Amino acid sequence: MAVRHILATQLVMAFLLAACAGPSGPTAEEIAAAQAKVEANSAAARASAEQDGRVIVGVAGPMSGEFKTYGAEMQRGAEMAVADINAAGGVLGRTLVLEVADDGCGIKEADRAATELVEKGVVFVDGHFCSGSSIRGSKIYSKADILQITPSSTNSLLTDTAKQDKVTTLLRVVGRDDKQGEFAADWLAANYAGKPIAIVSDNSLYGKGIAARLLARLKEKGIRPVIDGEFIQGQTSYSSLVEALKKTQPGALYVAAYHDDIGRIAWAMRVAKLDTEIVGPDVLNNPEFWSFSQTKGNGVRFTDFAPAIERPEAAELVDRLRVQGVEPSNYTLNAYAAVQVFAAAAEATKGTDAKAIADYLRRNSVKTILGELTWDEKGDLTKVDYIWYVWQDGLAVRQ
Template sequence: MTFKFHKLLPVSAAVVALATMSAYASADQIVKIGHVGPLTGGSAHLGKDNENGARLAIEEINAKGLTIGGQKITLQLDGQDDGADPRQATQVAQKLVDDKVVAVIGHLNSGASIPASKIYSDAGIVQISPSATNPAYTQQGFKTTFRVVATDAQQGPALANYAGTALNVKTVAVIDDSTAYGQGLANEFEKTAKARGIKVLSHDATNDKAVDFRAILTKVKGENPDAIMFGGMDATGGPFAKQAKQLGLRAKILAGDGVCTESLANLAGAAADNVVCSQAGMALERMDGGAAFSAKYAKRFGHAIEFDAPFTYDTVYIIVDAMKRANSTDAAKILAAIPTTDYKGVIGETTFDSKGDLKHGVISLYNYKAGKKTLLDVVKM
């Protein structure tokens, strides 16, 4: 019996070793995808909406199963908060690089996306913003910067042209929040407005933390413009529109996608009905997969889409599509595959030009009726 016992020991150890090796071989490789947006501050509701869209896509892909290069992959969302602050944005960008993410979805704001972009460029990690619209973001010469929305060079003119044609605006006052986004959009609007003969009476600046706009609005009231172009986000745009109504301004409020959210009606109250705004992408109700995505999102998170969740959702699939075409989860190989993307998803077809912008941008125009965001028109650029 002793002889047999000693004889069996190495066999048992071998079985255990083989089982352990087999377990390691079959274990999924964790691949991290970063997401950055403001999860605190005035735009936290928009940042969370973006993060939710990305999270929904990752959960779906993991549930279906993903294999790249013969290896089973589990995607993990590395979500970070930049507070819509440029300095914080660079800090979390470096954290994502240190976390060894293979790609980054973000940032939400142009003012955060632009400073963070150099860090991703230096690290050779692709950055795809679902919402940054300032043209400068993709004009820095970086090979890592992409976006899945139109730019302010398209959004500003579309809004100005609509104001002049459909609203018969002859005079306008321009106000921006001094951020890369708000100032950039306001400037693009102003250039087109002047070119089509709309008289720009004034251009004033506030900031993205302001809550009291009565001094600027009182000045503008004396100018009596047909419209006021406000470059900023909904956290400031809502109170701005409300205070304009309280002061009795007759001017229509024009704004870009930062203001054009479902939350504006809560932030502006009845004054939301005086707002006409643009969105740098296809309207949800015009997206082929919009209804199905809305239902999935509501089931998963218990509330409706706020803003750009479909764009972050598709961006995850665009990154995974690049992994599949590269047959690799290596960040450099994913980056190399991104420029040749031709992906059809919820937001439509995504193809990039040489700078990383969409080849075919779309601008959607909205107003609010009894507090409900209502589509006016879709302009293909």
């Protein structure tokens, strides 16, 4: 889904600084005072929680606004995990308490939500949803010794930026976008061996990231595409691409772009009587694709994460949710798993220190409803299950 790839193009000043900004911006004294207030409130909240036998954790996401459905799904998963863990004895002999913060999938809002959770004394955050919000939150949480595990942010820059900024307290329980490129490359190499392959991407970070991994994997296999190009998003005509495809006659065209452009490309190709197989990424799991293709999207193939509800480890939780009349989404189950990961690592390290927990997780596996998870040095999952779907008569059908 396209929302998973939202990444802000501008980064703004954190809320705790902006809150006291005057016409010419905050003074050094105002900045120091704001930081000191947040730190004091956080320390007091943590001390109070420890004295009362509580461990405060948070979930942050779009609880309002355009993407509030996803925020509600995350909150449901986090709440159920907290309830289940408490029923089994809690963490470190203490009771988990969940705080909820609304970031609206925005940047200023993410700063505000993260600062709010810091002041409430959380030691772990399940979130955020959008990648731009997760990046903003990570900068605040890392300075406050708070572990962050996102259940949904897939943009590759999230963990790449964290590594560059030496943020070690961020991980995710969902795959990163560009890994799809490797998965698709292996499929293309096996199914189009000895046949020409074309690769094009748009100018987005999402598209370029996937295409780069795909091309690198094909190069490892000794495969050189007959077309390796890039286009600007939102074009109204793809005649140049169609002409290039007519000349090279590839068996398959991989388009690393968003669903609207892929839909228009599919329409242009089918009108031109080109039967080249069209392959793309998970963003094609969007009903709007069919409209953009003007019903000419039959046969378009794409990758997506395997549904978490199919994991045998998740069966009991899935049944409980369905009894409640809720069809579990990946976001709900991933949010549940993120709390499981924190709880297991806190028990293993005998504390809630974020850096110690993150270090432990990079060296050890954790059993969750998503299976046994392991992470690399960036905090990315070492193994992600992708599957294929094909568009047929307006429906994305699993292959």
